[in-house]
Amino acid sequence: MAALVGIARMAAESPRLEAKRTVEYLSIAARSYVTRCSSDRVPFRWTINPYRGCEFGCKYCYARYAHEFMDLRDPLDFERRIFAKQFDPGLFRAELERLPGGEAVALGTATDPYQPAERRFRITRAMLEVFAQTAGLRLGITTKSDLVARDIDVFQEIARRHYLSISLTVTTMDRELARLIEPLAPRPDLRIAAVRKLRRAGIGARVFCAPVLPLINDADTSLDAIAQAAATAGAKGFGGNVLFLKPCAKQVFMPFLEERFPLLVRKYRERFERNAYIRGDYPGRIQERIARIRRRYGFDQMPKPQEPQLWPRDAQLTLFTEEPAL
Numbered sequence: 647m648a649a650l651v652g653i654a655r656m657a658a659e660s661p662r663l664e665a666k667r668t669v670e671y672l673s674i675a676a677r678s679y680v681t682r683c684s685s686d687r688v689p690f691r692w693t694i695n696p697y698r699g700c701e702f703g704c705k706y707c708y709a710r711y712a713h714e715f716m717d718l719r720d721p722l723d724f725e726r727r728i729f730a731k732q733f734d735p736g737l738f739r740a741e742l743e744r745l746p747g748g749e750a751v752a753l754g755t756a757t758d759p760y761q762p763a764e765r766r767f768r769i770t771r772a773m774l775e776v777f778a779q780t781a782g783l784r785l786g787i788t789t790k791s792d793l794v795a796r797d798i799d800v801f802q803e804i805a806r807r808h809y810l811s812i813s814l815t816v817t818t819m820d821r822e823l824a825r826l827i828e829p830l831a832p833r834p835d836l837r838i839a840a841v842r843k844l845r846r847a848g849i850g851a852r853v854f855c856a857p858v859l860p861l862i863n864d865a866d867t868s869l870d871a872i873a874q875a876a877a878t879a880g881a882k883g884f885g886g887n888v889l890f891l892k893p894c895a896k897q898v899f900m901p902f903l904e905e906r907f908p909l910l911v912r913k914y915r916e917r918f919e920r921n922a923y924i925r926g927d928y929p930g931r932i933q934e935r936i937a938r939i940r941r942r943y944g945f946d947q948m949p950k951p952q953e954p955q956l957w958p959r960d961a962q963l964t965l966f967t968e969e970p971a972l
């Protein structure tokens with residue numbers, strides 16, 4: 647076997663923090679926390695992921711590739727071997743302070759920052775506490791967990807210093823369907839309850855349906871139910887994105903489909919055989935459907951966020967135009 651190098655070697659040497667019946671928590675060193683993102687499909691330039699791997703185990707998760715860098719080739723390792731990054735607040739603060747003013751930073755792009763490990767290790771919380779001592783960035787947080795409401799106190803300070811947007815991902819209001827496609831993520835009604843708590847505390851929280859899965863959660867009634875729940879909770883926005891299936895996600899999603907939705911297998915194979923992204927008019931039709939639903943609940947009329955109280959004079963003022971995809 648070839649000698650392991652870099653992140654793969656660090657993963658292999660990581661000390662075990664705790665092992666539950668099916669999930670193992672490990673500690674991993676981090677040389678830096680803020681990573682530049684070169685994709686032109688997302689509205690942010692920098693990403694931060696406090697963990698590697700994600701216990702929620704969504705069947706469509708595209709982030710499984712992140713474990714391949716550590717030479718962990720079984721796609722299920724992503725949800726069973728969770729690496730908590732060793733956190734150095736001084737190093738993190740220096741990285742944030744080096745970013746040009748006004749930059750968009752996404753927390754939680756390849757892992758959920760409020761997955762179960764966060765209750766124990768509190769790395770997301772520690773990172774937010776550093777954000778609460780700096781100013782002038784546009785921070786977007788994406789999660790499926792109601793644990794996010796734990797940090798309302800620190801969000802209130804961050805919102806005085808940075809533009810802050812929190813997205814709760816809700817793919818369906820149907821608990822049974824959610825349990826199938828996102829087995830260990832909190833129930834959809836708990837996510838909506840977190841939106842309500844955040845909004846009552848004055849935090850800019852919105853709901854995002856991603857991914858929209860063809861013939862599974864893409865009906866008008868299904869999307870409308872999410873938007874209606876979001877509006878009732880006072881969400882500041884609603885949107886959605888169509889599924890894409892990279893090879894690492896396909897390895898888990900297609901067997902899941904064969905087991906639970908066998909009648910859809912042929913159609914998915916046709917759509918995703920040659921490309922990770924669906925071609926044709928389907929994505930456009932879904933965006934039109936979402937736009938109609940946004941109008942139905944007044945999400946298209948939401949005022950732009952106000953400038954944070956301690957926003958530095960020299961920071962740029964471009965705003966988020968779209969939401970992160972997770």
Ligand code: SF4
Nearest residue numbers: 700703704707757758
């Ligand atoms: S919550 Fe996000 S990162 Fe975690 S498994 Fe689901 S899609 Fe992947």
